Amino acid sequence: MNFENKNVIITGGSSGIGFAKAKAFIEKGANVWITGRSAENLQKAAAKIDSRRLNTVVSDTSNLAGIAVLEKIVTESGIKIDVLFLNAGTAIFNSIEQVTEADFDVQFNTNVKGSFFTLQKLLPNIKNGGALLFTSSTSATAANLGASVYSATKGALSKIAQIAANELADRNIRVNIVSPGPVQTKILDSAVPTKEAKDYVASATALKRVGNPDEIAKAVLFLASEEASFVVGTELLVDGGYTNYARK
Numbered sequence: 116m117n118f119e120n121k122n123v124i125i126t127g128g129s130s131g132i133g134f135a136k137a138k139a140f141i142e143k144g145a146n147v148w149i150t151g152r153s154a155e156n157l158q159k160a161a162a163k164i165d166s167r168r169l170n171t172v173v174s175d176t177s178n179l180a181g182i183a184v185l186e187k188i189v190t191e192s193g194i195k196i197d198v199l200f201l202n203a204g205t206a207i208f209n210s211i212e213q214v215t216e217a218d219f220d221v222q223f224n225t226n227v228k229g230s231f232f233t234l235q236k237l238l239p240n241i242k243n244g245g246a247l248l249f250t251s252s253t254s255a256t257a258a259n260l261g262a263s264v265y266s267a268t269k270g271a272l273s274k275i276a277q278i279a280a281n282e283l284a285d286r287n288i289r290v291n292i293v294s295p296g297p298v299q300t301k302i303l304d305s306a307v308p309t310k311e312a313k314d315y316v317a318s319a320t321a322l323k324r325v326g327n328p329d330e331i332a333k334a335v336l337f338l339a340s341e342e343a344s345f346v347v348g349t350e351l352l353v354d355g356g357y358t359n360y361a362r363k
């Protein structure tokens with residue numbers, strides 16, 4: 116797969132899955148923009164990737180002012196986007212009794228509102244024939260204890276993605292969804308903090324392990340590439356067999 120000189124934007128690219136995607140696209144020759152709230156995290160990511168083709172943008176996706184920062188940089192640079200990866204996300208796992216309004220708002224604002232309005236604002240800058248990828252989760256269809264709000268955000272996001280796939284087809288923009296299962300990142304550490312709980316999550320996959328971010332990045336390269344030219348509106352589970360194993 117060749118992404119030579121393609122322009123790729125990844126929201127939430129300073130760590131975890133977004134960082135692995137940024138590395139993978141850079142290795143394939145793309146120009147990549149990654150976003151995040153923390154300038155320090157972005158700088159650390161840039162130092163690790165160490166490429167002049169990597170650009171960082173401090174942009175909080177959970178509000179329109181933050182999204183406008185990214186929109187301005189893209190518009191002023193005059194680039195057309197080949198691949199937009201809506202990846203930024205957050206998770207707070209708590210029982211329904213314990214969820215606060217703040218927990219609810221940060222998850223919906225980041226995962227749903229942020230992805231929706233980033234798409235809306237960047238849409239004029241996406242190339243006809245480009246690729247748009249949403250990061251949902253196996254949580255969108257699972258019903259795990261403590262995940263009521265997070266799962267609801269990912270369910271909402273998957274539905275937005277399916278409708279975007281239909282609405283953007285006339286511009287030949289291919290919209291697809293990648294749904295990771297449990298992957299070793301900061302989100303997993305905060306949602307599943309103990310070794311015992313992590314072992315349990317691993318045991319719930321067919322492969323009996325959690326994934327690593329590079330394994331998601333590899334799958335994503337395919338969906339973003341010309342090789343997937345007839346793949347539209349689909350959800351690719353990259354979950355070590357978690358979804359089907361849970362239903363066995």
Ligand SMILES: NC(=O)c1ccc[n+]([C@@H]2O[C@H](COP(=O)([O-])OP(=O)(O)OC[C@H]3O[C@@H](n4cnc5c(N)ncnc54)[C@H](OP(=O)(O)O)[C@@H]3O)[C@@H](O)[C@H]2O)c1
Pocket residue numbers: 126127128129130131132133150151152153154156157174175176177202203204205206225250251252253294295296297298299300301302303
């Ligand atoms: N890890 C898993 O098991 C798993 C499974 C299924 C789906 N996912 C999804 O995968 C995506 C990436 O998560 P991850 O696991 O890689 O977690 P991660 O390592 O915590 O990465 C999250 C990234 O999003 C950024 N971010 C968070 N809130 C943001 C905001 N308001 N505005 C802009 N950037 C923001 C973070 O940077 P800053 O903190 O600096 O803002 C970071 O770069 C998320 O959508 C998550 O729901 C993860």
